[in-house]
Amino acid sequence: MRAYKVVFYPHNQTVTVVDGDNLLRTAMEAGVHINASCGGGGVCGKCRVLIESGVVEGGITEKLSAQDLAQGYRLACQSTIRSDLQVRIPVESEVDVSVLNRLATPRKTARIRQVNFEELKEKGLFIPPVEKRYLELPPPSENDRLPDVTRLISFLKAKYNEHRLVVRLPVIRKIPDVLRSNDFKVTATLARPVHEGRKTHIINIEPGDTTNRNFAIAVDIGTTTVYGQLIDLNSGEVLAQHGEFNGQISYGEDVLSRIVFAEKSGGLEKLHQVVIETINKIIRRLVKQTDVVLDEISSITLAGNTTMTQLFLKINPRYIRRAPYVPVSTLFPPIQAATLGLELSDHVTALVYPAVSSYVGGDIVSGVMGAGLYLADEVTLYLDIGTNAEIVIGNKDWFACAACSAGPAFEGGGIKFGMRAAKGGIEDFSIDPVSLEPMIMTIGNVPPKGICGSGLITLVAVLFEMGIIDNRGKFDRDLKTKRIREADGVYEYVLVWAAETQIDRDITLSEVDIDNFIRAKGAIFSGCQTLLEEVGLRIEDIDQIVLAGGFGSYVDLERAMTIGLLPEIDADRITYIGNGSLMGCRMSSLTNRLRKDVVEVTRKMTNFELSETPSYMDHYVAALFLPHTDMSLFPKLKDRLKLRSRHKS
Amino acid sequence: MRAYKVVFYPHNQTVTVVDGDNLLRTAMEAGVHINASCGGGGVCGKCRVLIESGVVEGGITEKLSAQDLAQGYRLACQSTIRSDLQVRIPVESEVDVSVLNRLATPRKTARIRQVNFEELKEKGLFIPPVEKRYLELPPPSENDRLPDVTRLISFLKAKYNEHRLVVRLPVIRKIPDVLRSNDFKVTATLARPVHEGRKTHIINIEPGDTTNRNFAIAVDIGTTTVYGQLIDLNSGEVLAQHGEFNGQISYGEDVLSRIVFAEKSGGLEKLHQVVIETINKIIRRLVKQTDVVLDEISSITLAGNTTMTQLFLKINPRYIRRAPYVPVSTLFPPIQAATLGLELSDHVTALVYPAVSSYVGGDIVSGVMGAGLYLADEVTLYLDIGTNAEIVIGNKDWFACAACSAGPAFEGGGIKFGMRAAKGGIEDFSIDPVSLEPMIMTIGNVPPKGICGSGLITLVAVLFEMGIIDNRGKFDRDLKTKRIREADGVYEYVLVWAAETQIDRDITLSEVDIDNFIRAKGAIFSGCQTLLEEVGLRIEDIDQIVLAGGFGSYVDLERAMTIGLLPEIDADRITYIGNGSLMGCRMSSLTNRLRKDVVEVTRKMTNFELSETPSYMDHYVAALFLPHTDMSLFPKLKDRLKLRSRHKS
Numbered sequence A, B: 001m002r003a004y005k006v007v008f009y010p011h012n013q014t015v016t017v018v019d020g021d022n023l024l025r026t027a028m029e030a031g032v033h034i035n036a037s038c039g040g041g042g043v044c045g046k047c048r049v050l051i052e053s054g055v056v057e058g059g060i061t062e063k064l065s066a067q068d069l070a071q072g073y074r075l076a077c078q079s080t081i082r083s084d085l086q087v088r089i090p091v092e093s094e095v096d097v098s099v100l101n102r103l104a105t106p107r108k109t110a111r112i113r114q115v116n117f118e119e120l121k122e123k124g125l126f127i128p129p130v131e132k133r134y135l136e137l138p139p140p141s142e143n144d145r146l147p148d149v150t151r152l153i154s155f156l157k158a159k160y161n162e163h164r165l166v167v168r169l170p171v172i173r174k175i176p177d178v179l180r181s182n183d184f185k186v187t188a189t190l191a192r193p194v195h196e197g198r199k200t201h202i203i204n205i206e207p208g209d210t211t212n213r214n215f216a217i218a219v220d221i222g223t224t225t226v227y228g229q230l231i232d233l234n235s236g237e238v239l240a241q242h243g244e245f246n247g248q249i250s251y252g253e254d255v256l257s258r259i260v261f262a263e264k265s266g267g268l269e270k271l272h273q274v275v276i277e278t279i280n281k282i283i284r285r286l287v288k289q290t291d292v293v294l295d296e297i298s299s300i301t302l303a304g305n306t307t308m309t310q311l312f313l314k315i316n317p318r319y320i321r322r323a324p325y326v327p328v329s330t331l332f333p334p335i336q337a338a339t340l341g342l343e344l345s346d347h348v349t350a351l352v353y354p355a356v357s358s359y360v361g362g363d364i365v366s367g368v369m370g371a372g373l374y375l376a377d378e379v380t381l382y383l384d385i386g387t388n389a390e391i392v393i394g395n396k397d398w399f400a401c402a403a404c405s406a407g408p409a410f411e412g413g414g415i416k417f418g419m420r421a422a423k424g425g426i427e428d429f430s431i432d433p434v435s436l437e438p439m440i441m442t443i444g445n446v447p448p449k450g451i452c453g454s455g456l457i458t459l460v461a462v463l464f465e466m467g468i469i470d471n472r473g474k475f476d477r478d479l480k481t482k483r484i485r486e487a488d489g490v491y492e493y494v495l496v497w498a499a500e501t502q503i504d505r506d507i508t509l510s511e512v513d514i515d516n517f518i519r520a521k522g523a524i525f526s527g528c529q530t531l532l533e534e535v536g537l538r539i540e541d542i543d544q545i546v547l548a549g550g551f552g553s554y555v556d557l558e559r560a561m562t563i564g565l566l567p568e569i570d571a572d573r574i575t576y577i578g579n580g581s582l583m584g585c586r587m588s589s590l591t592n593r594l595r596k597d598v599v600e601v602t603r604k605m606t607n608f609e610l611s612e613t614p615s616y617m618d619h620y621v622a623a624l625f626l627p628h629t630d631m632s633l634f635p636k637l638k639d640r641l642k643l644r645s646r647h648k649s
Helices: A023-030 A066-071 A097-103 A117-122 A148-160 A169-181 A247-251 A255-263 A267-288 A306-312 A362-370 A453-465 A511-534 A557-562 A580-590 A592-604 A614-622 A635-648 B023-030 B066-071 B097-103 B117-122 B148-160 B169-181 B247-251 B255-263 B267-288 B306-312 B362-370 B453-465 B511-534 B557-562 B580-590 B592-604 B615-622 B635-648
Strands: A003-009 A013-018 A048-053 A056-058 A073-075 A079-081 A085-088 A130-136 A165-167 A185-191 A200-207 A215-221 A225-232 A238-245 A297-304 A349-352 A380-385 A388-395 A398-405 A425-431 A438-442 A484-487 A490-496 A507-510 A544-548 A574-576 A605-607 B003-009 B013-018 B048-053 B056-058 B073-075 B079-081 B085-088 B130-136 B165-167 B185-191 B200-207 B215-221 B225-232 B238-245 B297-304 B349-352 B380-385 B388-395 B398-405 B425-431 B438-442 B484-487 B490-496 B507-510 B544-548 B574-576 B605-607
Touching: A003 A023, A013 A023, A023 A079, A023 A085, A023 A425, A023 A438, A066 A073, A117 A580, A130 A148, A130 A297, A148 A165, A148 A169, A148 A185, A148 A200, A165 A169, A169 A200, A185 A297, A215 A267, A215 A306, A215 A362, A215 A580, A225 A267, A225 A580, A238 A247, A238 A267, A247 A255, A247 A267, A255 A267, A255 A306, A267 A297, A267 A306, A297 A306, A297 A362, A297 A580, A306 A362, A362 A380, A362 A388, A362 A580, A362 A592, A380 A511, A388 A511, A398 A511, A398 A592, A425 A453, A425 A490, A438 A490, A453 A507, A453 A511, A453 A557, A453 A635, A490 A511, A507 A511, A511 A614, A544 A580, A557 A635, A580 A592, A592 A605, B003 B023, B013 B023, B023 B079, B023 B085, B023 B425, B023 B438, B066 B073, B117 B580, B130 B148, B130 B297, B148 B165, B148 B169, B148 B185, B148 B200, B165 B169, B169 B200, B185 B297, B215 B267, B215 B306, B215 B362, B215 B580, B225 B267, B225 B580, B238 B247, B238 B267, B247 B255, B247 B267, B255 B267, B255 B306, B267 B297, B267 B306, B297 B306, B297 B362, B297 B580, B306 B362, B362 B380, B362 B388, B362 B580, B362 B592, B380 B511, B388 B511, B398 B511, B398 B592, B425 B453, B425 B490, B438 B490, B453 B507, B453 B511, B453 B557, B453 B635, B490 B511, B507 B511, B511 B615, B544 B580, B557 B635, B580 B592, B592 B605
Parallel strands: A003 A085, A165 A200, A215 A297, A297 A349, A380 A544, A398 A605, A544 A574, B003 B085, B165 B200, B215 B297, B297 B349, B380 B544, B398 B605, B544 B574
Antiparallel strands: A003 A013, A048 A073, A048 A085, A056 A079, A130 A185, A185 A200, A215 A225, A225 A238, A380 A388, A388 A398, A425 A438, A484 A490, A490 A507, B003 B013, B048 B073, B048 B085, B056 B079, B130 B185, B185 B200, B215 B225, B225 B238, B380 B388, B388 B398, B425 B438, B484 B490, B490 B507
16 A cells, blocks of 8 residues: 655644545544544534645535635545645644644554464464364275274374374264275364373364365353354464354343343353354354355364353353352363354364453453463563453463453443444544644544543543643633533533534533543552552563453553553553454464463462452552552653643643 | 082992082082983983982972882982982993993083172272262352362362362362352262373262262173173172163174164164163163162273174174174273263263274173283183184283184074073983983973073083094984984984973984084184184193183083083183173273273284184184094093093993
C-alpha cells in the first residue's frame, strides 16, 4: 500500500498514513482536534477542513455550500486520503498553537502480538501433538504372518523411527479392512505423548495418503461469547474463526447466576448440554466455511474460566461460590471429545486448560501459555479485563495471580450510556480546549449509540488532562459551556446532542458514570499493586505489560495511564494479544511443548485472594482518584499536568 | 477325615483311603479289577465283593441274595468305606495272581497346581493392580484453599507415599459431593501403573472406609463354556465361581463357524452382544452367590482364544480363517468395561490377555503366565487339549508354540459313543485279562451314557496293554468273548450291554473309533515332537509337563503315555492346572507383575504353523500307532510289554 504524508495546520503536525485512510480518524490518531459530534457519520457537518494541497476522495455533502466546496472544504469524516495532503483545521477561537501541540498526544494502541508458526519451529517448540504418517505396507504372506497391528507398528518404527506405539480399540477394529481396502497403503494418525518416553497413541487409520488433511479446533469458552478457530496442523494457519453467544446466557448473564442455576435439579446437565451445543454450532460453522470435513479434525483444545470449564465438563460448580471458594480441580484429564457430546470423531481427544483457582481459570492460564510469558526472563504484567479482571505477574520462574471484581464498567455496565464494543459505540474522543466542543469517532463511523470501554477511558482521560474534571472526577463548575450541565443534581457533559445520535437522546457522561468508572479502574490498579507488593516488587519492576481480552485492542495506552488504569510504563513495552485464551488453545494445538509445560506453570501460579489481603483495601481507596493519590507513581503525567497548569496560570 | 487301610485279595494290594470313599472307585484307582458294567449305578450287580473284615455302609441291593448278604457279599459300587477293610474279589477264572499284580498300574492323575497367594506375596510378586486407600482429610478453610482434587492427591502423597496420581473425569465429578457427604473421610480406589514410573489412576472415590470391600472378576471366554471367578483382592481368595455355556453356541459350534457367522451382516455385532450377555449373566451369578455388590468390583481380566477375544472386543475375525491367517493384533489395550456392554461400574477397566497368533490365543498366554512358566528355569511342555490342542514349550528365556487340530475325539467327537465329561460318562475302565469282562466307572456313579475323553484314553490304553488290540488299534480276532464282535464289517468291543445303560443301546468302542482316537493323539504327540525339533530339542529334554484344560484333571497319566499321547516322563513331573486361562486371569487380578511381564512373554513366544512345517507330516504318520512306530521313545512301556509277552508265551 502506498504511504502518504499528511500535514495538519495550524498545529504543523505531520503524520504518515496509507492510501485509503480516513481523514478524521487520521487527525484523531495524530492528536489533532477537529470538532465532530456525530462520530464520523457525516450528520453533524462540523468536521469541515480545508484541503490546501493534495487529493481526497469524498467528503462532499449537502452540509457544505458550493462556495465551501470551491474553496476546498471537505468533511473530514467522509474524506478518504488519496495523496500527500496539507490540511488546515479551522480553529474557531484564538488559541496558542503551542498549546495545541503540547496537548496533542498521538493515539497509541498496543502492538499486536500473534502466534508465529515459523518462529515456533525455529525455537524447537513445534512438537505436533497429532501427526499423520503415510505407509505402504507389504501385504502378509506365508512367510510374513505379522498381525495387522504389529505390521503397522513395525513399519512405523522402521520408516519413521516411531516408538512406544499403542493402538486404541476403535482403531484396532478398523485396521483389517482399512489395510485391505487400499492395497495396504494407509495413513496413521499419531497422538504424541506430552512427556517424552511415554506412549504414542495410534488414534486413527485411513486408506491412502491423507497426510495433508490434518486439522485442529481451538475454543475459548467465554461466559458471554464462545470463539472457535479451525487450524491447519500442517501449516499452523487459522483457516476459519467463528464466535457465538454462549447458549448458557439464557440461564444467567454472569458466572454466579450460572452456578445458581447449575445447583437446581437438572440445571448442571442443562448448562452442560447448552454449551456443548454452542460449541457444536461453532464447529459446524468452521467446517462449513472451509473444505475441511469433520473426520479430518484430529484434536480440540479448550479453555474457559473455572466455572465455564466445570460446566463444560459437567462438574458441579457449587463450591466455587461458597466459602472458602475452592474449585474441584486445577488439572483436568484429556477426555474423548465424543463422550462430552461434541460432534467430533471418536478418535478426537479434548484437552482442557487447567485452572489455578475458582476465579483464575483456564482462560488465563491459556493466555499466559499462549503469550509465552512462562518462557520470559522479563517480569510481565498480564491483564485480562472484563467484568472480572484477572491479573498475572511473573516470569519463567514464578507467577502470582489474582482476580479482582472490576465491575462491568469496561463492558458498558454501570455507565448510563455505556455499551459493549459494537457499531455506533464512541471509541475515541478529543475536546477543543477553548470551545469545549468534542471530536468523536464511533465504531463503524455511524451516528453514536453509546460509549464503549476504550472510548470511556479516552473520554475520562481527556476531560481530566484538560482540567474539565478534577482528580476526583468532578466537573469544573466554572466552565462556561452548554455541554456541561446539571441534571437531577448531577453534573454531566453532553457528548452528542440527541439529533445527531441514533437513539434520539443526548448522550452524556455524568459524574456518577465517572465515579463508577474510577472504582473499576481503581480495583484493577490496586489489584496489580497489591499483587506486586505480595511478591515484594514495585510498579517500576514491571518490564512489560501484556493486555488480553476483547477490550484491549483499541485502548489508547497513554490515556489508560493518564486515568491510572495501567501503570506508567513505556508504551512500546505493552503488547496486545487479543483473545489470549483462544491464542493459548491454538498454540497447544500446534505444540506439545505447551501441553507439557502447562502443568508446571499452573503449579507455579500462586493465587492471591485480594479480598482477604489486608493491604488491598488501602490500595483500592488510594486508587479512587485520577490517576491516584500518589502522583509519584505517574511521573510523566505529573510533568504534563505541571506544564498545563503553568500555561493556564 | 479319618484314614483307613483297605486290602484287596487275592491281589494283596493295600491302599489308604479316607472315610466315605466309594469301594469300587478305590479298587479302580488301586488298579484292582472288579467286573462292573454299569459304571457304579448298582444296576448290573456284577461288582460283588466279599467284605472279610471291617465295615462298609450300603452295598445291599436286590441283586444280592439273602445268603450272599449273610456271607458278607456287597456290591462294591454301592459301598461306602467306614473302617479298615479286607476285601476279597471273586476271580471268576483261574489267573496267576502275580499277573494281576504286574498288570495293576494304580491310577495316577497329575498333581493339581493352584495359585498360592501367600507365595505370591513372599516372592514380591504381589503388586495389586487395584487398591483402596482410606483418608481423613482436613476440610478446606480460609487458610487452606486446596482444590478438592489437589487435596485428595496431596494427602495420598503424604499419608501413603503415592505418586504420579491422575484422576479420571467421572471421579472428578464425584469428588466434591463425596468429600462433603462424610466429613471429608473417603476411600480412594487406585489403579496402579503396569510399568513403574507411569501414572496411578484414581478411578473411584467413596464416602467412609470401604478398603475391605475390593473385588475383581476373572473370566475365561471358552468357545463352548465361559467361566468366571469372583476374587477378593484383599485376601486373594476366590469367593465364587460360575460357568455358563457361551451364548454364541447357537450361532455355530466351533470357532470357524462363528467366524463365518461374524462375516454376515450384523453377525459380528450379534456374536459380540451374545458373549457379553453370557459374561453379564456370570457376573450377576457371582455377585448373587456372595454379599458383594456390583459397585465393589474394581477390575475384570479376561482371556480367550484369538477368535473369542476378537468377538468379545467386536473386532471382525474374518482374516483368521483366510490365508495367511493373520490375527488383527496380539496386544489389546485396556478398555473401559462398560463401553463393551459389561454390567460393571464405569470405573472398571477390562484387561484382555494378548494373543500370539490366530490359533494360539490369550487363553494359552494366560495359562503360561498363570502357571508361572515364564519364570521357570526348567524346560516345560504346556499342553491345553480340546478340539484344538495348543502346545507351548519353553522356559524363562524362550517359548515356542503351536496349535494343532486334534479333532474333537477328546471331547467325544468322532467317537460313536463319545461324549463330553458329564454325568454318566465312562471315565475309568479296567478289564479282566481272562474273561475280558470290564470294570467301568462313570462320572456321578450312574448308569452309562457314553465315553468321555479321559475314559477313552484309559480304555484304549488298557485294551492295548492287555493285547486285546494291537499297535494299529485292531482287535485280536482270536479272542473268544461275546464282547468282541463284528458289526457291519467293523470290529468292536461292547463296554456295556443295552440293559445296563441309560440309552438302551449297547455302548461299544469300534476300530473306527480307535482309529479316530489314534489320529487325535498322534496329532498332538507329533505336534510336540515337531515343535521340539524346530527349537533343536528332544523329548528327553523336557523337564516338566503342565496340563491345562477341562480335560486334564481325570487323565490317567501312565495310560496317556501308554497310548502315546504324552511323552514318557516321570509322572511326578506332570502337573495339572485346570482352566489355565482362568488361572492366569485370576493371577493378573492379583498382581501387576503379570500385566507387565505378559507383553514381553508374548513377544518371546514364537509361533510355528505346523501344517507348513515339512517334518510335521512325517512325525504325524509315525505317531499313528500305539504308542508310536519308534518304541525307543517309550522305554518303560517297552519293558512292560516285553514282560507281558514273556508271560503270555
